[in-house]
Amino acid sequence: MADQQVRTGEDRRPTEIPAIRWEEPPEGPVLVLLDQTRLPAEEVELVCTDASALVEAIRSLAVRGAPLLGIAGAYGVALAAARGFEVDDAARALEEARPTAVNLSVGVRRARAAHQAALASTGDPTAAAVATLAAARALHREDAEGSVRMAAHGLALLDELLPAGGHRVLTHCNTGSLVSGGEGTALAVALAAHRAGRLRRLWVDETRPLLQGARLTAYEAARSGMAYTLLTDNAAGSLFAAGEVDAVLVGADRIAADGSVANKVGSYPLAVLARYHHVPFIVVAPLTTLDPDTPDGASIEVEQRPGYEVTEIAAPQVPVTGAGGGIPVAPLGTQAYNPAFDVTPPELVTAIVTEAGVVSPVTAEALAALCTGSCQVATG
Structure with a gap:
């Protein structure tokens, strides 16, 4: 599920364009995307609460660009893990959202591997979700450094x-x-x-x-x-x-x-x-x-x-x-x-x-x- 919210110019620095971010409001973690289909007329954010909403955002090009698709894919797997959805199903749907950009598969599979490893070693879904989010954040950081x-x-x-x-x-x-x-x-x-x-x-x-x-x-x-x-x-x-x-x-x-x-x-x-x-x-x-x-x-x-x-x-x-x-x-x-x-x-x-x-x-x-x-x- 994705909701919309309009961001005003006061919410960011003059040249900052946050295309994606992870947030944890009281009602549960969400992935927030700048809806690129609405630019430049208006800056609207999509708030995704599950992987299916993210898949739709990817297919509609609300979120796009090879490196960012990799980051989004990793966060999508983390979102499924954090909210208790079936991680493998979410990963599969995300990978299939767009076929050409290989970064999407790389991000999804990296996060999924982190989830599987943590689950195998701890048996704790909560710990596995934390590990998955850490993998997504690491990919995000590495992309910025790169x-x-x-x-x-x-x-x-x-x-x-x-x-x-x-x-x-x-x-x-x-x-x-x-x-x-x-x-x-x-x-x-x-x-x-x-x-x-x-x-x-x-x-x-x-x-x-x-x-x-x-x-x-x-x-x-x-x-x-x-x-x-x-x-x-x-x-x-x-x-x-x-x-x-x-x-x-x-x-x-x-x-x-x-x-x-x-x-x-x-x-x-x-x-x-x-x-x-x-x-x-x-x-x-x-x-x-x-x-x-x-x-x-x-x-x-x-x-x-x-x-x-x-x-x-x-x-x-x-x-x-x-x-x-x-x-x-x-x-x-x-x-x-x-x-x-x-x-x-x-x-x-x-x-x-x-x-x-x-x-x-x-x-x-x-x-x-x-x-x-x-x-x-x-x-x-």
């Missing part, structure tokens, strides 16, 4: 590739505080460049059909005082041709063992454009996004979203008439192709930036070496 390291590695790479400074960076979808326990992945690198006085311009792809760039990245950039400009996805080619892009920074939802990168649909065309125009295409993602069990790009399951996300436009606080709750922009009955992600082959990726360092060139051998002793395989 975000800081990714930002530092990414900025150093930008400075190395672009020694003239004044970086003009193009990004796609949303990769900031809204997808992370910290300041994000790719957008954290841009933010580090901004703070260092080396970001000349952040180009923000609108990111159709759900406009995560326009609604979320622009929202974060504005709050952080970054110099940014929004463009439609199909204007990116014109921007490259004009010589206005120095680097592309994107996140990832799954990175296969060979270095193929699944990210928000529209990333692959940017990689092709970047290669043609000799512009670095840089992927920033935590180690939890690397999946050694997925051998190559063809093995990545790409989530297919409902067609109404393409045939309708969602507009918060505007009367709607479409079947999906949006404003129709195509004739009734129009078929739509709507993959949530596309896959970029490793030969088009200049570098992958993780909290453990930078991989460039991107090869299966280099990723395996980085992963040794670090990557968590989603098994069990």
Whole structure:
């Protein structure tokens, strides 16, 4: 079950965007999410009291972004344990909520493993619930710490590739505080460049059909005082041709063992454009996004979203008439192709930036070496 509550500007610091938090009111523990479908029009929080409400929030994209999905999944298992629900059922439902982002499985299985280990050693459901929450909080903390390291590695790479400074960076979808326990992945690198006085311009792809760039990245950039400009996805080619892009920074939802990168649909065309125009295409993602069990790009399951996300436009606080709750922009009955992600082959990726360092060139051998002793395989 999920309830809503509106948060005012007095409840947070000017640039703080808490996308997720655990609370323990008198009536029992809850997971509180910033509803990203309502941004930027209003800041509304969803209060989840069980895993089924969290599953719905994940599927509706109220909570999204690969690292944050891992954190949410872990907290969802902890929520089931704390409230006395069947943990295995909750874990299974959470894992199946979205198929492409491997972080979700990693988070769920890490929390579930902690629950099983504690239950086996103590036989006490309460102690097992405490251990599960501790595992979720540890993942949350590690993600925030990793975000800081990714930002530092990414900025150093930008400075190395672009020694003239004044970086003009193009990004796609949303990769900031809204997808992370910290300041994000790719957008954290841009933010580090901004703070260092080396970001000349952040180009923000609108990111159709759900406009995560326009609604979320622009929202974060504005709050952080970054110099940014929004463009439609199909204007990116014109921007490259004009010589206005120095680097592309994107996140990832799954990175296969060979270095193929699944990210928000529209990333692959940017990689092709970047290669043609000799512009670095840089992927920033935590180690939890690397999946050694997925051998190559063809093995990545790409989530297919409902067609109404393409045939309708969602507009918060505007009367709607479409079947999906949006404003129709195509004739009734129009078929739509709507993959949530596309896959970029490793030969088009200049570098992958993780909290453990930078991989460039991107090869299966280099990723395996980085992963040794670090990557968590989603098994069990």
